[in-house]
Amino acid sequence: MLLVGATVLLGIILSSLWLVDRTRTTFDYIIEERDIRRAAADLLQNLVDSETGQRGYLITRQESFLEPYRLALDDVQRNLARVETLVKGRPIKEERIPELKRLVEQKVAEMARSVELTRNGQQLEAAELVQTEFGRKVMDEIRATLDFFKEQSDLNVQRGVAEQIESSSQLQWFTIGGGIAIIAVMSGAIFIVTQHVRELSRARREVELLNDSLEERVNERTEDLMQANQEIQRFAYIVTHDLRAPLVNVMGFTSELDTSLKALQAYVLADGGQLTEDQIREARLAASEDLPEAIGFIRSSTKKMDGLINAILKISRDGKRQLKPESIEMKPLLETTSASVHHQIAESDGKVQLDVRVPMINTDRLSLEQILGNLFDNAVKYKHSERPLNLSVRVLPEGRNMVRIEVEDNGRGIADEDHERIFELFRRSGQQDKTGEGIGLAHVRSLARNLGGEITVRSQMGSGSTFVLRLPSDLSRIVRS
Structure with missing residues (x-):
C-alpha cells in the first residue's frame, strides 16, 4: 500500500x-x-x-x-x-x-x-x-x-x-x-x-532493552578509552624512566671507565720514565677493580635495556598481528593448558577444577592460549608456600554476546593498591623473590583488548586471586565490523 x-x-x-x-x-x-x-x-x-x-x-x-x-x-x-x-x-x-x-x-x-x-x-x-x-x-x-x-x-x-x-x-x-x-x-x-500495532509495541519494548544494553556498552567503552589513555601516559613515563635508568648507568660507568683508562695509559705509555708509587697503585687498581666493575655494570645495563626494548616490541607485535577467529571448544583447550603445569601443581598435592558452561566460543586461538597459559604459570609461580595449590577455572555466559572466564587460585594474593598496577608494563607487586621483568600481565591485558575484551582481578593478601577475563562470544562479528 x-x-x-x-x-x-x-x-x-x-x-x-x-x-x-x-x-x-x-x-x-x-x-x-x-x-x-x-x-x-x-x-x-x-x-x-x-x-x-x-x-x-x-x-x-x-x-x-x-x-x-x-x-x-x-x-x-x-x-x-x-x-x-x-x-x-x-x-x-x-x-x-x-x-x-x-x-x-x-x-x-x-x-x-x-x-x-x-x-x-x-x-x-x-x-x-x-x-x-x-x-x-x-x-x-x-x-x-x-x-x-x-x-x-x-x-x-x-x-x-x-x-x-x-x-x-x-x-x-x-x-x-x-x-x-x-x-x-x-x-x-x-x-x-492497525493490524501491526501489537507487533510494533513488542518491537519497541525490545528496542528499549537493546538501548539499555547499548548505553551500558557505551559507558563501558568510554571507561575503556579513559583507561587506555591513562595507560598510554603511564607507558610513556615507564619508557622514558626505565629506559633512561640503564642509559644513565652506561654513561656514568663510561666516564669511570675513561678515568680508569687514563691511569692505565699513564702506566703503559710511560715510555721508560719513572712512575710514582701512587701512579702504579692507581693503574693496578684500575686494571683489577675499576675496569672490570665498569664493564660489568655497562654489560648489565645494556642487557636490561635490551630486555625492556624486547618486551615493548613483543607487545607491539601482538597488537599488529592479524587475528584469525575460529570456533574453539573450551574444555579441551583448558585441559591442554592445565596439562602443561600439571606436574608443578601435583608436586604440592594441588589440583585443577574446570567448570565449563559455555562449550564453544569463536575467537583467536593463539591469543587465548597465551592468555590462559600466562595466568596458569603465574598461579604456579606465586602459590602459597604453606598450602597446596588449588586452581579453579570457570567459563560462564555473560550478557547477550559475552563470555566470562574466571581463573581462581589460593596463592599469595595481591594487595588492594596493586590490583591495577600489576597490569602495567615493567611493574610487579609483592615480594620480589621470583624472576621476571613485569611484562606478563601487561601482555595478557594487551591480548585481551585485541580480542575485544578486558581482564580484571579480585584478590586479597594471603587469600588467593581471581582473574576475570571477559571476551565476546563471536570475535568474527567484531572483526567484520
Whole structure:
C-alpha cells in the first residue's frame, strides 16, 4: 500500500512539475509575443513622429521641428533592432525582417533628402519629392508589415491563453484524481498499520532493552578509552624512566671507565720514565677493580635495556598481528593448558577444577592460549608456600554476546593498591623473590583488548586471586565490523 501511495504521489508530483513547466513556457511565450507587438507599435509610432517633424519643417522651415524629427529617427533604429531580435526563431515573422529593414531605410532616406533640400533653400524640389507619394507608399507597406506582426502576436497570445486555461484544467483534474487515490491508499495503509500495532509495541519494548544494553556498552567503552589513555601516559613515563635508568648507568660507568683508562695509559705509555708509587697503585687498581666493575655494570645495563626494548616490541607485535577467529571448544583447550603445569601443581598435592558452561566460543586461538597459559604459570609461580595449590577455572555466559572466564587460585594474593598496577608494563607487586621483568600481565591485558575484551582481578593478601577475563562470544562479528 505504501508503494502504491508513493507511486501515486510521485505521479502527481511529476505531472504537476510538467504542467508547471508547460505553464511557465507558455507564459514566457505570451510575454515575448506581447513584446513583439509593443516593439512593432513603437516602431510605427516612431516613423509617424519623424514624418510629422519632417513635414512641419518643410512647411515652416523652423529648426524647432527638426529636434523631434531627429529623436524619432534615433528611436526608429533602436526599435527596428529590437523587433529583429525579438522575432528570431519565428519563421513567419523573421522572413519579413529584411523587407521591413529595406522599407525603413527608404523611408528614412526619403525624409532625410527632403529635409536636406529644404535646408539648402530648394523648397520646390522638396515639395516635388513629397508629391511623388513615394514616401506615402513606403509608409503604407511598413504599416502593413508591422500590422501583420501585431496580428500574428495577438493570435499567438490568444493561443497561449487557451493553453494556459487547458493546463490549469488538467492540473485541477490531476490534483482531484491524485487526492482520491491518496485517500484510498491512506485508508488501506491505516487498516494495515492497525493490524501491526501489537507487533510494533513488542518491537519497541525490545528496542528499549537493546538501548539499555547499548548505553551500558557505551559507558563501558568510554571507561575503556579513559583507561587506555591513562595507560598510554603511564607507558610513556615507564619508557622514558626505565629506559633512561640503564642509559644513565652506561654513561656514568663510561666516564669511570675513561678515568680508569687514563691511569692505565699513564702506566703503559710511560715510555721508560719513572712512575710514582701512587701512579702504579692507581693503574693496578684500575686494571683489577675499576675496569672490570665498569664493564660489568655497562654489560648489565645494556642487557636490561635490551630486555625492556624486547618486551615493548613483543607487545607491539601482538597488537599488529592479524587475528584469525575460529570456533574453539573450551574444555579441551583448558585441559591442554592445565596439562602443561600439571606436574608443578601435583608436586604440592594441588589440583585443577574446570567448570565449563559455555562449550564453544569463536575467537583467536593463539591469543587465548597465551592468555590462559600466562595466568596458569603465574598461579604456579606465586602459590602459597604453606598450602597446596588449588586452581579453579570457570567459563560462564555473560550478557547477550559475552563470555566470562574466571581463573581462581589460593596463592599469595595481591594487595588492594596493586590490583591495577600489576597490569602495567615493567611493574610487579609483592615480594620480589621470583624472576621476571613485569611484562606478563601487561601482555595478557594487551591480548585481551585485541580480542575485544578486558581482564580484571579480585584478590586479597594471603587469600588467593581471581582473574576475570571477559571476551565476546563471536570475535568474527567484531572483526567484520
